[in-house]
Amino acid sequence: MEASTPNEEPVQIIYDFKCTSCGIDEKTHYKGTNPPFSRNIVLKYPSYVMKDPFSPPGKGEILVLGSDCTICGQTVCINKECSLFYKKNYCLDCAKNLIETFPVEIKNKLVQIKKK
Ligand SMILES: [Zn+2]
Numbered sequence: 001m002e003a004s005t006p007n008e009e010p011v012q013i014i015y016d017f018k019c020t021s022c023g024i025d026e027k028t029h030y031k032g033t034n035p036p037f038s039r040n041i042v043l044k045y046p047s048y049v050m051k052d053p054f055s056p057p058g059k060g061e062i063l064v065l066g067s068d069c070t071i072c073g074q075t076v077c078i079n080k081e082c083s084l085f086y087k088k089n090y091c092l093d094c095a096k097n098l099i100e101t102f103p104v105e106i107k108n109k110l111v112q113i114k115k116k
């Protein structure tokens with residue numbers, strides 16, 4: 001009665017990744033901290049990850065494209081003009097709002113980005 005499908009292919013879920021800051025648009029294969037197609041890679045925070053197209057099969061190399069802002073949840077890429085990582089991941093808008101809570105070196109970084 002029951003249909004057994006032991007050889008069923010796992011569905012490849014594709015996550016649309018779009019940076020709300022610079023607008024970069026990519027397809028990613030995983031969102032989270034522990035990509036199943038990589039070996040021993042655990043990310044510090046949930047990120048959008050794609051398989052590295054230039055890495056030989058079985059190597060498990062990955063590319064991290066970005067992640068969601070801890071505060072507002074907007075998706076931003078890892079470009080330093082789009083996001084800031086300090087303990088958590090922030091989009092630059094939220095980072096600027098929190099600038100007074102960051103240590104001096106992070107503040108300086110932000111001020112430099114603002115000048116552009
Ligand atoms: Zn971006």
Ligand SMILES: [Zn+2]
Nearest residue numbers: 069072091094
């Ligand atoms: Zn934000």
